[in-house]
Amino acid sequence: MGKLLEPVAPGCYRVGPSPFQFLWIAANELPLRDELVPFLVARSGRALDEFARWVAPRREVEWVLSMVQYMPMSAWTREDLKRRFGRSDDPEIEARRQEILQTLLADSLEVTERLVEKGIERGQQQGRVTEARAALRRVLARRGLALSPAQEARIDDCSELVTLERWLDQAVTSASAEEALA
Incomplete structure (x- = not known):
């Protein structure tokens, strides 16, 4: 039987x-009821997506973040929950959003530090390129070697520090701007 x-x-x-x-x-x-949440987390598929959207406003930020991180919900629902944490004109909602961001940053401090380091390195590199362009123009101007609009654009378009430094070295002894930018 x-x-x-x-x-x-x-x-x-x-x-x-x-x-x-x-x-x-x-x-x-x-049914979606607060007292059943311990059982509802075992849902799957569309039922899990439905539960995730229902429970997000009912739980603490840390709980929701943990759920988003560990539960196998659909990409659409995951993105929907992330959008709910977007910028708001409501001060209370914005305060909660800031709390979420701080929690995420604190939980992933190592990742945040790497992003900051990369940003600093990128900024330093851009600063060196900008300074090399300015130095090249100063040397050419002091030597009385005028740049055509096309040559000005070529210098502005160049983002390779090695090339700009080579042009700067050549500008010290070149007879023309064209020869300096060869």
Whole structure:
């Protein structure tokens, strides 16, 4: 004789016949209620997506962030939850958003530090390129070697420090701007 499932409540079934009485809880079929959250996290597929959107405004930020990080919900739902944490004109919502961002940054301090270091390095590199362009123009001007609009554009378009330094070295002894930018 096979096992029978007898519904006793939405999403709850008594399994029998059996020498022991027990319930099978079908998380995807449970109603969305706060007292059922420990069971609702076991949902899957669309039911999990529905639960994630329902529970996000009802729980602490850390709980929601953990859920987004660890639960296998759809990409659409994950992005929807992230959008809910976007900038708002409402001061209370913006304060919660800032709390979320601070939590994320604190949890991933190493990643944040690497991003800051890369940003600093990129800024320093851009500063060196800008300074090399200015130095090249100063040397050419002091030597009385006028730049055509096309040569000005060529200097502005160059973002390789090695090339700008080579042109600067050549500008010290070149007879023309064209020769300096060769």
